Amino acid sequence: MNINYNFDFSFQLVPFITSILAWCVIPIIAYRIMKKQQVMPKAWKVLFCVLVGLFSFTINFPPMWDTPIKISILPLGVWILYAFLKRKEGRWKTYRRFAWLGFWANFIFLAAALIAVPVQNAIYPKNELSTYMSNVENASIRSIHPSGKKRVLDTDTLLKQIHNMNQEKIQGNQWYQEKEIRDEQSTKKNERFPYQLFGTTSKWGSGLKPIIYLEADGKGILVSAPQKQLYFRSNESLLKGEE
Known part of the structure; x- marks a missing residue:
């Protein structure tokens, strides 16, 4: 990616x-x-x-x-x-x-x-998702990879989950190896984070302008800030629509 x-x-x-x-x-x-x-x-x-x-x-x-x-x-x-x-x-x-x-x-x-x-x-704690996504009422997603399906963001679930999502360690090597295995088993290239979130704003005064990606299963959020990346995981999928 x-x-x-x-x-x-x-x-x-x-x-x-x-x-x-x-x-x-x-x-x-x-x-x-x-x-x-x-x-x-x-x-x-x-x-x-x-x-x-x-x-x-x-x-x-x-x-x-x-x-x-x-x-x-x-x-x-x-x-x-x-x-x-x-x-x-x-x-x-x-x-x-x-x-x-x-x-x-x-x-x-x-x-x-x-x-x-x-x-x-x-x-403005940088290990909390709500710092990067304070206002999500007008949030939406856009597919940035061909493997992204035509689905929409479930803002109601996002509002409920945003303060309960757990930060997890980014498994860069593991994700890369899994991608290599999937690519070998299928001719279709799959992206782990095929969606990008738009319409969200960080907390006023935080000075943060992150780029936010949503995982293919709808449960993982990758926050790309200027100096680091953070990965958060939800218990429920934040996507709705056709699988």
């Missing part, structure tokens, strides 16, 4: 909220620094220094919870600001703390991202 990924931009609620909170923390810190200055610096210059201070040389580390980890180690923006501000006496002393705030803000964003991932996964 050839699986083509076509995942659209999607909205992740928790990372969005933590990013907003991180951006709110930075101006609060900047304002507290400004109040301690003997000479109040101009707000737009403070903003400029913070933004330039964000520029840094980073090292990429292995992803944690499927999240890229980038650690800032060299404050390039701070060095740039120092090179320009040191020319006038007292200028660097006034704005250096804001430049360093920009650099350390990289770690605030990193912390926000790391906090967001487990919270996001707790609210």
